[in-house]
Amino acid sequence: MPVIKIKSSLRDYEVHIGPVHAFLEYLVNLEHKCFVVDQNVWHYYADSILRTLTRSETIDFAADEERKTLEGVQEIYEHLLKRSAKRNLTLITVGGGILQDVTGFVASTLYRGINWIFIPTTLLAQADSCIGSKTSLNYQGYKNLIGSFYPPSTVWIDPSFLGTLDAQYFYSGLGEVVKLHIMSGEERTQWLLSAYDSICAMDMAALEHAIETSLEIKIDYITEDEFDTGRRNMLNYGHCIGHALESTSNFRIPHGQAVVVGMILANYIAQRRGILSEEKRRFIERTLLVPSLKIKVYPADLDPRAIVEAMGKDKKRTGSGLALIMLADANGMVRVSDLEAQEVRSALQEMECLL
Ligand SMILES: NC(=O)c1ccc[n+]([C@@H]2O[C@H](COP(=O)([O-])OP(=O)(O)OC[C@H]3O[C@@H](n4cnc5c(N)ncnc54)[C@H](O)[C@@H]3O)[C@@H](O)[C@H]2O)c1
Ligand SMILES: [Zn+2]
Numbered sequence: 001m002p003v004i005k006i007k008s009s010l011r012d013y014e015v016h017i018g019p020v021h022a023f024l025e026y027l028v029n030l031e032h033k034c035f036v037v038d039q040n041v042w043h044y045y046a047d048s049i050l051r052t053l054t055r056s057e058t059i060d061f062a063a064d065e066e067r068k069t070l071e072g073v074q075e076i077y078e079h080l081l082k083r084s085a086k087r088n089l090t091l092i093t094v095g096g097g098i099l100q101d102v103t104g105f106v107a108s109t110l111y112r113g114i115n116w117i118f119i120p121t122t123l124l125a126q127a128d129s130c131i132g133s134k135t136s137l138n139y140q141g142y143k144n145l146i147g148s149f150y151p152p153s154t155v156w157i158d159p160s161f162l163g164t165l166d167a168q169y170f171y172s173g174l175g176e177v178v179k180l181h182i183m184s185g186e187e188r189t190q191w192l193l194s195a196y197d198s199i200c201a202m203d204m205a206a207l208e209h210a211i212e213t214s215l216e217i218k219i220d221y222i223t224e225d226e227f228d229t230g231r232r233n234m235l236n237y238g239h240c241i242g243h244a245l246e247s248t249s250n251f252r253i254p255h256g257q258a259v260v261v262g263m264i265l266a267n268y269i270a271q272r273r274g275i276l277s278e279e280k281r282r283f284i285e286r287t288l289l290v291p292s293l294k295i296k297v298y299p300a301d302l303d304p305r306a307i308v309e310a311m312g313k314d315k316k317r318t319g320s321g322l323a324l325i326m327l328a329d330a331n332g333m334v335r336v337s338d339l340e341a342q343e344v345r346s347a348l349q350e351m352e353c354l355l
Contacts, residue, residue: 002212006131007223008151015131017212020049020119020158027117028052032088034080036103038063038095041121044164050094057083063098065251068138070146072102077110090115093152096122096169097129097255101147104135108150118152121161123173123207124256127214128180130155132222141250142313143243149227159207171294172256174199177210178288179238179259180217183333188213193287234333237325238262241344244310249301260293263327264354268347269339270326277329284327290354297355304345311344 001018016023027033035058037050042060046053059079061067067075080089091114093103100118107116120130133151136144162170177199181192191213192199198206218235225232242262245253253261264285270276311322321338328334 002208004212004215004219006151006219008133009226010133010149010151011153013151013153013155015155015157015215017157017159017208019160020156023119023156024049024052027090027092028054030090032086033057033090033092034059034083034085035092035094036061036076036099038099038121040164041095041161045161049158049161061095061099061102063096065098065138065246068098068101068136070137070139073105073109073137076103076106080106080110085110085114087111087114090117092117092119094119094121096120096125100125100129101134101136101144104150104152105137105146105148107152108135108148113150116150116152117154117156119156119158122165123162123170123211124176125173126157126159126162127173127211128176128218130157131215131218133226134228141247142310143247157211159204159211162207163202168254168257168295171292172254174292175238175256175260175263177214178292179263180214180235181210182263182284182288182327183234183237184217185332188217189284189288196288196291233335234325237327237333238266240311240322240324241265241307244307245301247310248303248306253295253297253301257293257295257297260289261297261351264289264293264351265344265347266324266326268350269324269343270328270334272343272346273326273336275326275328275334280327280329285354299352299355302348302351304341304348307348308341308344 004015006013035053037058037060039060039062091107093099107114118130120126133149135150136147139145181188195206199210221232221235238259239262242258245258245261267281271278271281323337324339326334
């Protein structure tokens with residue numbers, strides 16, 4: 001069973017991949033603990049994988065971008081305090097990226113930090129967000145504006161949770177898997193292409209391999225730049241425009257699907273700037289990006305004025321221009337901070353023919 005060790009200046013931690021049953025047995029026997037379980041996960045697994053959890057030590061929480069806020073955090077504080085939570089509490093999260101963000105923020109702030117364990121249940125959380133220490137909340141309609149750095153003490157990934165995931169969320173996670181593989185170069189992109197159909201058919205061995213490789217690629221970026229002041233920023237490929245799209249669509253478009261659209265648009269801009277060849281752009285678009293786009297994106301979602309305005313409010317923006325991470329033929333990834341609104345508008349126009 002693979003175990004990945006992650007170095008963090010906050011606390012080193014381990015990621016285990018495999019059946020979660022025995023680990024859950026250990027957790028339910030801890031003296032001071034509380035489980036926060038995604039409402040849908042509770043619905044599907046209360047009588048199977050999660051059957052040993054007691055109702056009195058479990059909070060079920062509906063994962064919804066509108067509750068990934070300070071109000072959602074407050075709701076969990078209140079539940080915990082009603083259950084007389086103390087500094088020695090272990091908080092165990094079972095759910096996807098939304099639950100991770102809300103409960104990670106709770107764990108990092110309650111008593112200035114309590115022990116936190118994360119059992120991710122979506123492809124996005126298993127292959128991407130479960131590592132990297134970030135917790136994020138939406139604020140006044142803007143994505144991930146508030147947050148903290150706080151790693152869990154253990155992450156346990158059991159891919160068998162993925163069988164009940166709705167297709168739009170499966171492909172949302174696949175968007176991040178595709179992003180990481182494209183960023184890491186030719187060899188891993190070729191592997192992903194060869195395994196793409198098996199992954200979509202939920203072949204467990206292919207899925208597990210894709211999850212493990214995605215995490216390895218991400219670890220490379222986060223151990224070098226844990227607090228996101230330099231190289232880690234490249235992981236924002238697809239996210240600069242993607243985050244704007246999530247906000248302007250009022251979160252109708254799931255995160256990883258917005259990232260796929262963000263990559264398609266960033267690639268158009270990279271081609272126009274002469275750093276990405278038309279051949280490579282078309283190949284990636286046809287073989288990986290378009291097949292991973294499973295939700296309907298309406299032209300109205302792509303209102304250039306609203307998108308450019310939302311990009312202007314991005315927290316990672318530093319200069320007066322807009323920031324963009326682009327894929328390049330040589331040198332891997334490139335970050336610019338002089339993106340013009342007109343370039344975004346032209347890319348949006350080009351994308352219309354794909355819709
Ligand atoms: N903290 C980070 O580093 C980081 C990184 C990337 C993304 N994120 C955030 O993650 C969020 C997206 O996360 P997500 O894609 O995991 O979505 P999610 O947490 O919203 O879950 C998607 C849906 O699937 C349901 N669900 C979860 N597990 C299930 C299962 N096993 N079976 C059936 N249904 C299940 C949930 O109830 C929800 O309806 C975004 O808010 C994004 O900003 C955070
Ligand atoms: Zn992301």
